[in-house]
Amino acid sequence: MKKLGIALCLLSGICCAQSPESFAPASTNVWGAAYPRVDASGKAEFRIKAPDATSVKLNFWSNPKMDMVKQSDGYWTATTPPLVPGFHYYTLTIDGVEVSDPGSHSFFGGGKDASGIEIPEPGSTYYLPQDVPHGAVREIWYSSKVTGTWRHALVYLPPAYDAQPKTRYPVLYLQHGGGEDETGWIKQGNANFILDNLIASGSSKPMIVVMAYGYARRAGHTDPDLTGKPFGSPEMMKAMEEMSAAFEADLTQALIPFVDATFRTIADREHRAMAGLSMGGMQTFQVTFNHLDMFSYIGGFSGAGGMAMMRTDQKPDLKTAFNGALADPAAFAARVHLLWIGVGTDEPPMMHAGIARLHDTLMEAKVQHVYYESPGTNHEWQTWRRDLKDFAPRLFQK
């Protein structure tokens, strides 16, 4: 009856979850966890029992990073200043080991199942479930000849997909960031609710959204031994390029054909978009500019420009960059219906400067594009939720 015991403990956990004052358990908590909890100003309180530990730290991956304080009852606690609204990754470091908080659900980031906390944004409902028709998110598994493995992806189908079995839909391929995986846009990003709300209000065309796993290794490929190679070394860059090329091949040769064979898509470039955040934005630029016969809408969320942009602080030469696709702005505007780039105003200076530099270069060259800055947000999911909210209504309107 161990499981019953667990159920009962869980139940009693719920009963301890009463919150005094205005603090309430975060929506990202597991059932019954009283901590972390959040107040109306965005302050968050953390608590973990660790009577034998000598040091417990709270690490928001953006900020803050705080030492937790040991109380006489063996609990360690910390209260943050008011936090920026949105989803924040965090971990705890207990006696030097970085681990997840058992009170939080896990969210895949930084290459592991990490903790996260949702800070509500007062007055914002665009990324929350509303009483509107809901699309469905599907898990799919496809066998990839590129990687020689079964691969998992998530697919959002718009609300009317089942009710109107003759209708075909355009497709947005939407990628997560480095260290994240294909679950990020649903679990952290609420992409399904954003689309539900945009479609219900008539702002967005109904569309299918495909979220792929952004890492790939070609069948039979052995990763090089990078031990001792410095960050950014030629060997590391080569390994990154091989991984990027394998992803590009998997997406274009395995996933897209599978999606077009499995779902009622409109399988042409006029009805296919790709966007991604951070690493996913770089992948988007690589994939779309190498396959402009397959895509006509392009979005880079806090990450754009592809591998070429990573290597230099100089402005890209638009005569040669992106396979020369931007060399003739008029021809580009006629061919690509949307080139969209965005960044949060509070992102790290290098990231912000990189995207802004691309924007300036495009402006000078008179390349038609959209540039969006998310006010007050960092290299985090609230930026990318806002990006999707601005980006999606611009798709498939031609």
Add this chain to the structure above:
Amino acid sequence: MKKLGIALCLLSGICCAQSPESFAPASTNVWGAAYPRVDASGKAEFRIKAPDATSVKLNFWSNPKMDMVKQSDGYWTATTPPLVPGFHYYTLTIDGVEVSDPGSHSFFGGGKDASGIEIPEPGSTYYLPQDVPHGAVREIWYSSKVTGTWRHALVYLPPAYDAQPKTRYPVLYLQHGGGEDETGWIKQGNANFILDNLIASGSSKPMIVVMAYGYARRAGHTDPDLTGKPFGSPEMMKAMEEMSAAFEADLTQALIPFVDATFRTIADREHRAMAGLSMGGMQTFQVTFNHLDMFSYIGGFSGAGGMAMMRTDQKPDLKTAFNGALADPAAFAARVHLLWIGVGTDEPPMMHAGIARLHDTLMEAKVQHVYYESPGTNHEWQTWRRDLKDFAPRLFQK
């Protein structure tokens, strides 16, 4: 470019993931994690860097529980004896705090996102992805008037669901255990692959499988304060019953109508089954015997008999138990097409004895049923995978 840094670290992590000898990273690991790793005999090696910790323990929730050993390089290591095949939950205890292993994906169990490790079962492929038509798993959100909240569930649609848009299907409601959630049957149980393989071989009828979130609290309900109340106290039992009743109401009044309105189901008792594991098995008995007008197939996997069975070591009185539905075995057999109970031979004695006692009682009373024992497995997912493999082919054959 922080995310890029993460991506690169991740990449270099991959490159360290070479395994000497016959140990290979577990299939349950995150991308690039070299540990834990498993050999052909089922031994598992664990490793975590914790140079400042004074104690690190490895806790398999079944067994073993081991002290990890500190090495001179700051890593703590442990190697288990050969483990029983299947999925095992585990956690690490670092200086007294129970946490997840960053090398493992997380799996919801014990009321938190815990670690898990898959030990392959030599020669078994029934729960693995094969080159057969694959069904799709959908995430759904439905607004429940019972709980006053949006609720999340997973739905498996059989392979031909989209291709044959006129076909309607029977439905199995399949519940997780206490401390787990609606993701368990897919992530830990591989229910989708089990069904794919059974349907492909012709062993099972194509069916829809709905996996609900097994906890519910009625709208406006405030949990009682159980502080200081002993385990099993009347107050706790009452709270459990309220939670069970709320779940029963949500399933029958909110979820089933939503599923029947959303998917192409055959919406009658002849084509509706329910099964669950552990707590989910008890819920199944409660829901189905209270609603025999809605269900005609019933399965209890390592958990059966409902609330009544939890309170006594005596054999249930079949004249009165289960709403008296078993008092007339012939009438019951005519009405309920399948009553299926199962348990692993290596489950804790109390659990095994409880299920075996129900089996004995049913035998003596000549109540038609199926009893299955999973050889050599504990109160764990390999038992429940085997249960589903035996149970599903018996459904909807009338």
